[in-house]
Amino acid sequence: MLHLDYISCLLTILSTILIGKRLWYGWIIAAINSLVICVIGVQTAQYGFLPGNLLCIVLYAHNLSNWRPGIAKQGAASSALNNNPEAAEESVS
DSSP states (O other): OOOHHHHHHHHHHHHHHHHHTTOTHHHHHHHHHHHHHHHHHHHTTOTTHHHHHHHHHHHHHHHHHHHHHHHHHHHHHHHHHHHOHHHHHHHHO
């Protein structure tokens, strides 16, 4: 039998570390953890876990969408500077 409580514990720790390091995929792991907690809530008939964790999934998706465009913009700006050395020199001076 799967011990979902242990899996949730590991996912909580992992997502907290990744988000603390400002890695966007920490939000995905946190959302997976919330799904695991929802499954635990349904299996144990503790339905109070469902609304809070569903709300957390929505918040994680929102945070992920806010973080990802910023990463794409940073990547585009750095590649533009790498492709145009004159622009890189101007930004330094």
